[in-house]
Amino acid sequence: MTIDLAALKADNLARWQRATSRREFSAAARRLAESKVRYQVVSVHTGVPWYVIAVIHERESNQCWAASLAQGDPWDHVSIHVPAGRGPFDSWEDAAVDSLANCAPYAARWKDWSIGGTLTLLEQYNGLGYARRGVPSPYLWAGTDQYRSGKYVRDGVYDPDVVDKQLGCAGLLLAMKALDASIFPTTTSVPSVPTPSAPALSPRPSITRPAKGSIGDLVVGLIRAVILTFKRS
Structure with missing residues (x-):
């Protein structure tokens, strides 16, 4: 059959x-x-x-x-x-x-x-x-x-x-x-699977390079904007 x-x-x-x-x-x-x-x-x-x-x-x-x-x-x-x-x-x-x-x-x-x-x-x-x-x-x-x-x-x-x-x-x-969103992605073709490797490490936050989205990041952005405005004037 x-x-x-x-x-x-x-x-x-x-x-x-x-x-x-x-x-x-x-x-x-x-x-x-x-x-x-x-x-x-x-x-x-x-x-x-x-x-x-x-x-x-x-x-x-x-x-x-x-x-x-x-x-x-x-x-x-x-x-x-x-x-x-x-x-x-x-x-x-x-x-x-x-x-x-x-x-x-x-x-x-x-x-x-x-x-x-x-x-x-x-x-x-x-x-x-x-x-x-x-x-x-x-x-x-x-x-x-x-x-x-x-x-x-x-x-x-x-x-x-x-x-x-x-x-x-x-x-x-x-x-x-339920544990991993990569299971059954929306594509129906053979998925492209990258060669496993250690993930790149993000730079550790500091005063001059605060964590993205933090209050420090907002303050640094404002300071840079003020400096850029001053240089253009």
Whole structure:
């Protein structure tokens, strides 16, 4: 059965717009957001937004830095789970780039990073078995009111009564968005992610260079205006 990705995108966007949390997402969201710079390193090399990488990392290995983004196997060994035969790699970042660029669903080739597009890519990352059954994927919706039960307990084996205990990607993204405004910007194209670097330090305020917007800044501005008027007269 072929899945209409455009229809799935619309369904996922509609679920996002009405989803509410039924479990606690804030602690995991904060933990993922605190690692933003490390995820940005991988984003620079793949074009995949950092927050997408973060939620995949959480789902695949509970954000374990010793485990590959592809399937949770140790990245310093050859993987045995699907995708099998990957690695070993020199670092978590190297394994993550390989996973996103060289393994299905080839997230580095994805171009639609709108909300619906992102959720549809994430659903493909876990497989479209749920979409074929017409049910919400727990990979996305576990922990929200959009999901009740049903899970593939192993490849090709679906149990409608099993409840996914992990937090879903959509709920994580909703909680992370509340912490970081860069999540789901208005553009639907691949965002341009700058190479992570230390922010430039602002000069320390002084008498001759007071903090912008302070009373001292106003006084200095008035003095300069008076001096400029005097010089022109």
